Amino acid sequence: MRALCWNGINDLRVETVPDPKLVNPRDAILRVTMSTTCGSDLHFIDGYIPTMREGDVIGHEFIGEVMEVGHEVKRIKRGDRVVVPSFICCGNCWYCQHQLFSLCDNTHPKPELQEPLLGYHTAGIYGYTHAFGGYAGSHAQYIRVPHADVDCFVVPDGVRDEQVLFLSDAAPTGYMGADFCSIKKGDTVAVWGCGGVGLMAQISARLLGA
Amino acid sequence: MMSGERGSGIEAMSWQGIEGRAATGRVNVGDVERLGSLIAAGALALLGAGTSTPGRVLTSVTSGALLYRGVSGHCPLYQVLGLNSTGRLSAGQRAEDRDDPWHTTIHRSITIGMPSAELYERFRKPETLSRIMGHFAEVTAAEKGGLTLHVHGPLGKELNWSMEQVEARSGELLTFRSPASSMVQSEWSARFRPALGADRGSELSFSLRLTPPAGLLGRGLLKLLGAGPSVLVERLLRNFKSLVEAGEIPTTEHNPAARPTGRIAALVHHQLEA
Numbered sequence: 001m002r003a004l005c006w007n008g009i010n011d012l013r014v015e016t017v018p019d020p021k022l023v024n025p026r027d028a029i030l031r032v033t034m035s036t037t038c039g040s041d042l043h044f045i046d047g048y049i050p051t052m053r054e055g056d057v058i059g060h061e062f063i064g065e066v067m068e069v070g071h072e073v074k075r076i077k078r079g080d081r082v083v084v085p086s087f088i089c090c091g092n093c094w095y096c097q098h099q100l101f102s103l104c105d106n107t108h109p110k111p112e113l114q115e116p117l118l119g120y121h122t123a124g125i126y127g128y129t130h131a132f133g134g135y136a137g138s139h140a141q142y143i144r145v146p147h148a149d150v151d152c153f154v155v156p157d158g159v160r161d162e163q164v165l166f167l168s169d170a171a172p173t174g175y176m177g178a179d180f181c182s183i184k185k186g187d188t189v190a191v192w193g194c195g196g197v198g199l200m201a202q203i204s205a206r207l208l209g210a
Numbered sequence: 211m212m213s214g215e216r217g218s219g220i221e222a223m224s225w226q227g228i229e230g231r232a233a234t235g236r237v238n239v240g241d242v243e244r245l246g247s248l249i250a251a252g253a254l255a256l257l258g259a260g261t262s263t264p265g266r267v268l269t270s271v272t273s274g275a276l277l278y279r280g281v282s283g284h285c286p287l288y289q290v291l292g293l294n295s296t297g298r299l300s301a302g303q304r305a306e307d308r309d310d311p312w313h314t315t316i317h318r319s320i321t322i323g324m325p326s327a328e329l330y331e332r333f334r335k336p337e338t339l340s341r342i343m344g345h346f347a348e349v350t351a352a353e354k355g356g357l358t359l360h361v362h363g364p365l366g367k368e369l370n371w372s373m374e375q376v377e378a379r380s381g382e383l384l385t386f387r388s389p390a391s392s393m394v395q396s397e398w399s400a401r402f403r404p405a406l407g408a409d410r411g412s413e414l415s416f417s418l419r420l421t422p423p424a425g426l427l428g429r430g431l432l433k434l435l436g437a438g439p440s441v442l443v444e445r446l447l448r449n450f451k452s453l454v455e456a457g458e459i460p461t462t463e464h465n466p467a468a469r470p471t472g473r474i475a476a477l478v479h480h481q482l483e484a
Contacts (some may be wrong), residue, residue, distance in 0.1 A: 056467055
C-alpha cells in the first residue's frame with residue numbers, strides 16, 4: 001500500500017510499505033477513507049519529539065471502512081463505516097473502567113521508552129512516535145486497529161465522513177478545553193488559536209451555553 | 211515511583227536508567243581491556259608487516275579496529291550485544307544492574323485488576339508463561355509440577371533447562387528453581403496478594419535470579435534476544451497484566467513501515483537505538 005512516511009526532520013515522503021495484518025484476535029483492518037493532519041504532528045515533524053524512526057507511517061485522526069476483523073471481534077463487522085479515536089484503549093483496565101482512556105494500561109507495546117521521561121506511560125497512539133507506542137499511522141490506504149470492539153464507533157447512514165472525522169481527535173480535544181472552563185449559560189468565552197482544535201473548542205463552548 | 215502515583219504500574223522503575231545513560235556516554239570497554247586492545251593492535255601490525263598482501267590487509271583492518279577500541283574505549287560489537295566491561299551502566303541498564311545483573315535478584319511488582327486466586331491459576335500454566343515471555347522462551351510442563359524452558363538461539367541452536375517447583379501455595383506463592391547440576395542457574399518466585407484499594411485487584415510481586423552459561427557470550431546472546439534481566443522481568447509482568455486484563459499482549463509486529471523488515475534487521479536496529 002502507499003503511505004505517508006517520516007524520513008527525518010521536515011522530510012515526509014509517500015512510499016510503498018507492507019499492508020497491515022491482523023495480529024491479535026481483537027484487531028480490525030480498515031480501509032482509510034479520510035485522515036487529517038493534527039497540529040501535534042508538527043512537533044515530531046519538526047524534530048521536537050524524539051523516538052521517530054525513518055520510515056514510520058504517520059497520522060492519528062481518521063475514519064474508514066472495516067475490511068477484516070479478528071476472531072474475537074464481536075460488535076464490529078466487515079463493511080461498517082467507523083471513526084476511531086487516536087488513543088488506543090483496551091476497555092478493561094482500571095483507567096478505561098474509570099473513563100481515563102488515554103492512560104490505558106494495556107495498549108502501549110514499548111512503555112520503557114516513555115516511563116523514564118514522564119514517570120508513567122500513556123495508552124498507545126497511532127503514528128505518533130515510538131515513545132507513544134510506535135503503531136503505524138493513518139496517512140495510509142489501510143490501518144490496523146487493535147481492540148476494534150472498544151475503539152471503533154460505527155457512523156450512522158446519512159452522516160458524511162467529513163462531518164464525523166474530527167470526532168477522532170480535534171473535537172474531543174476542543175470539547176475538553178471548553179469543559180475545563182466550567183462554562184455557564186450566557187458566559188462570553190475567548191479561544192486563543194483558531195486551528196482545528198480551537199474551532200472545536202468554540203463550538204463546544206457554544207454547546208455548553210456560552 | 212510510578213506505583214504511588216498510578217497504582218497499576220511496575221514498581222522499582224525510576225529515572226536511574228536515564229541518569230546512567232547520561233553518565234556513561236559511548237565508552238563501554240574497561241581500562242584493562244583497552245590496554246589489551248592497544249597491545250594486540252601493535253602486535254598485529256608488526257606481524258602483518260611480513261606477510262602476503264591478503265594477510266597484510268586482514269591484519270591491518272583488525273589492528274585498526276583494535277586501535278580504535280583501545281583509544282576510544284568504544285566497541286560496536288559490545289554495543290550491539292549490550293555488553294559493558296567498564297563497571298558502569300550501559301544504555302538501557304538499570305542502576306541496580308551496576309554490579310552484575312546476572313548475579314543479582316531482580317524484584318518487580320505490578321497491580322492487576324483480578325483476584326489473586328485467579329491470577330495464580332493463570333500464571334502457573336506453562337502456556338501462559340510461554341505467551342508472556344514472548345520471543346525469549348517457550349515453556350513446557352515437566353514432571354512433578356516442574357517446567358522446562360526452551361530458548362531459541364541464533365542459527366537454530368536451542369538452549370533448554372528445567373526448573374523444579376519448590377513451593378506452591380494456592381492463590382499466594384509460586385517458587386521454581388533450577389537443579390544444582392543445571393547449565394543455567396535460575397530461580398523465580400511469584401507472590402500474589404490483594405492490592406490496596408477496593409477496586410484495584412491484586413498485586414503480583416515477581417523475583418528473578420538468572421545466570422546464563424558461557425560467561426559474557428551467554429549474557430550477550432540473551433541480551434540480543436531482548437533478555438536483560440530487569441527488562442525481561444518488566445516485560446513479563448506487563449505482558450501478563452495485558453493478557454489477563456485485555457485478553458492480548460500489545461504489539462507492533464508486522465507494523466507497516468518504509469524500512470527493512472526481518473528479525474535480524476529489527477534486532478540490530480533496536481540494539482543500536484538503545
